[in-house]
Amino acid sequence: MSKVTGQAFNYNLLRRVLQYIKPYKKLFYASFxxxxxxxxxxxxxxxxIGHTLDEYIFKSDYNGLVTMTIFMVVLLVIQTITQYLQLLTTNMLGQSAIRDLRINVFKxxxxxxxxxFDKTPIGQLITRTVSDMETISEIFAEGLVAILGDLLQVAVILTWMFYKDWELTVVVLLPIPFLILATSIFQKAIKGAFQSVRxxxxxxxxxxxxxxxxxxxxQYFAREYQEYKKFKAINGRYRDANIKSNWYYSIFFPVVEIISATSLGLLVWYGAKSVLSKPMDVTPGTIxxxxxxxxxxxxxxRELADKFNTLQMGMVGAERVFKVLDTQDTTENKGVLKPEKLDGSIQFKHVWFTYQTDLKSATQDNAVEEPVSYVLKDISFEVKAGQTVAFVGATGAGKSTIINILNRFYDIQKGEVSVDGVLIQDYELNFLRSKIATVLQDVFLFSDTIFNNITLNNPSISYEKVIDAAKKVGAHDFIEKLPGGYNYNVMERGATLSAGQAQLISFIRALVYDPAILxxxxATSSVDTESEMMIQSAIEKLMEGRTSVVIAHRLSTIQKADKIIVLDKGEIMEMGTHHELLRLDGYYKTLYDLQFSSSGILNEQEK
Known part of the structure; x- marks a missing residue:
């Protein structure tokens, strides 16, 4: 059970939300x-109105009536302007605070x-940063300030009513306890319904x-109807949750109207009785x-219950949003080193890594040692600056994991990883990643222009540099033929480009960032044979003067590597050059034979 749902109200959470209005104190004070x-x-x-009835209308004072009418019109204008400014400042305050909160969440x-992200659905994060944010904004627009305003208005009206005629006030307020009871029941019921909706x-x-x-x-597997039925079920539950909340409203508001009508009936009865019996005590104007x-x-x-639930739902949204903000599963960025240049040498020393996150420390009391499934086991290798190292092995051998560790997407459990002899944890994180350019098998392109997809909106990369890189990769001609050239919008995930074209753009992206490590x-698995031949020479130029880490199933693309490391189940089985590994007649030779012997490419000399 959430903190909000488990108690009447979470004031600590509210204070945390209100922290975001500190930069907008003037708006807050103006709204208040x-x-x-x-x-x-x-x-x-x-x-x-009552005074006008008693003193001017019943006494036929036309001049006084005109004066009071003008005064009421002026007051109405002032009230309208005040309400307009109050709503405007309150909404500006709420949207400004939510803008800052949403930026913090995205950051x-x-x-x-x-x-x-491996364990959190993306749709859930979208809900947190969009829908839940909107419920938090209601804390300001329709929740906290509105509730304070309504309570203040009720207090002022009751004070004035008791001042005018306390006996009449007591009579008309007799049904109020029933209203409070109905409101309390409604508030509890609608809160649960709103939580189901969220x-x-x-x-x-x-x-x-x-x-x-x-x-x-x-569509490939013709699952449209089955997924349609799943969506229909989810959408049905969403509909039912909304209907349930509307059902509570359909009961509550008529009950309030009955109670209100009862108060009005008591007022008319008692007021008429007083006027008839003691005309001087209760006047028609007072009624x-x-x-x-x-x-x-x-x-x-009547609206307090609704507004309080709006406030409660804002608190539920705030709890969910702050749960994301409180997630400590971030990469530590305590490093400060930002040298002017990286040579790009890489060292892995006895590296052990697992994706398990619930490992227990052996020093904990009553700790039970659980079997750990390590993806990398005692990995050690060194790549000198400017060299090319290639990793080969079956799927799941740990090849991509090494890249993720090098970029510090995951932190290792044991061992050391260094670049230029410095632990990667000692480098400022953004600096480290800016010096490593990665071209993935599954190219991701944003719904934006080709130019922005290449530069990633980095203003330091010029148009000329992009064109120069595109020519080196061999992509300039096909880009120029697109409508708008480099300003062509590729749509989401590059849907309007072929897999080969998208891969070429990713090569340009890597080249313009001029990395120390490539x-x-x-990177060529999604490219057809013709495109692969076209960019192979460009890749070799891109590798010149840079440390290159290559993962490839096609062994033909890595035969020139300075070092080839064969991985199997997270362990290094063999290490050496292409010719050295062939002579070992081990894992690499087996992989090589499987790929080339059937097509007659196996070279007798290499045997």
Missing amino acids: VLTILSAIIAPIRPWL HITKLKLRF TEVSNLNTFLQEHITGIAII AEFILYLNMLFRPI VLDE
Whole structure:
């Protein structure tokens, strides 16, 4: 059970939300003053109407009536302007605070380790940064300030009513305990319904994000109808949750209207009785005044339950958002080293790594040692600056994990990883990653122009540098033929480009960042033979003067590597050059034979 749902109200969480309005104190104070002013102005108009009835209309004082009418019009204009400014400042305050909070959440999410995204649905994060943020904004717009304003208005009206006629006030307030009881029951019931709505919204967003992203798989395997039924079920639960909340409203508001009508009936009965028996005690103007007061009194009382639940739902959203912010699964960035240049030498010393996150320390009391499934086991190797190292092995051998560790997407459990003889933890994280350019097998392109996808909106990369890199890679001609050239919008995930074209753009991206270390993770696997031949020479130029780490299933692409490391189940089985490994007649030779012997390419001399 969440903190918010488990107790009446979480004031610590509210204080945390209110921290975000500190930069906007002027807006907050303006909103607060306008709220007080609106509450004070509201009861004046009913009093003026009652006073006008008794002193001017019944006494046929035309001049006095005109004067009071003008005064009421002026007051109405002032009240309208005050309410407008109050709503404006309150919403500006809320949206400004939510903007800052949303920026903080996005900034925090971008710093989280990849293991967080391995176990967290993307649709859930979208809900946290969009839908839940909107519920938090309601804390300011329709929650906290609105509740304070309504409570203040109720207090002012009740004070004035008791001042005018305390006996009449007591009579008309007799049904109020029933209203308080109904409000309390409604508040508890609607809170649970709203929580169900928020849960189903998150489920709906998660389902949609995953299935729209994976629509090709659904269509490949003809699963449209089955997934449609799943979506129908989720959408049905969302509908039911909304209907349930609306059902509570459909009961509560008629009950409030009955109670309000009862108060009005008591007012008319007692007022008429007093007028007939003691005309001087209760005047017709007082009755009219109290009728207006009752309407003004019951409206905020009726809405208080709704607004309090709006506040509660904002708190539920805040709890979910702050849960993301409180996630400590971020890469530590305590390093400060930012040397002017990196040579790019790489050292792995007795590295052990597992994706398990629940390892228990052997020093803990009653700790039970659990078997650890290490992905990398005692990995040690060295790559000198400017050299090319290639990793080969079956799927799951640990090749891509080495790249993730080098970029510090994951931190190792044992051993050391160094670049230029310095532990990677000692480098400033952004600096380290800026010196490592990675070209992945699955190229991701944003819904943006080709130029922005290459530069990633880095203003220091010029248009000329991009064109020069594109020519080296051999992609300039095909880009120029696209509508708009480098300003062509590739759409989400590069859907309007072929796999080979998208891969070429990723090569340009790596080249313009001029990295010290180049990582190619199955970088040519999505490229056809013709495109691979076209960019092979460009890759070799890109590797010149840089340390290169290559992962490839095609052994033909790594035969010129200075060092080839064969991995199997997280362990180094063999290490050496292409010819050295062939002579060993071991793992690498077996892989080589499997790829080339069937096509007659195996060279007798290499045997």
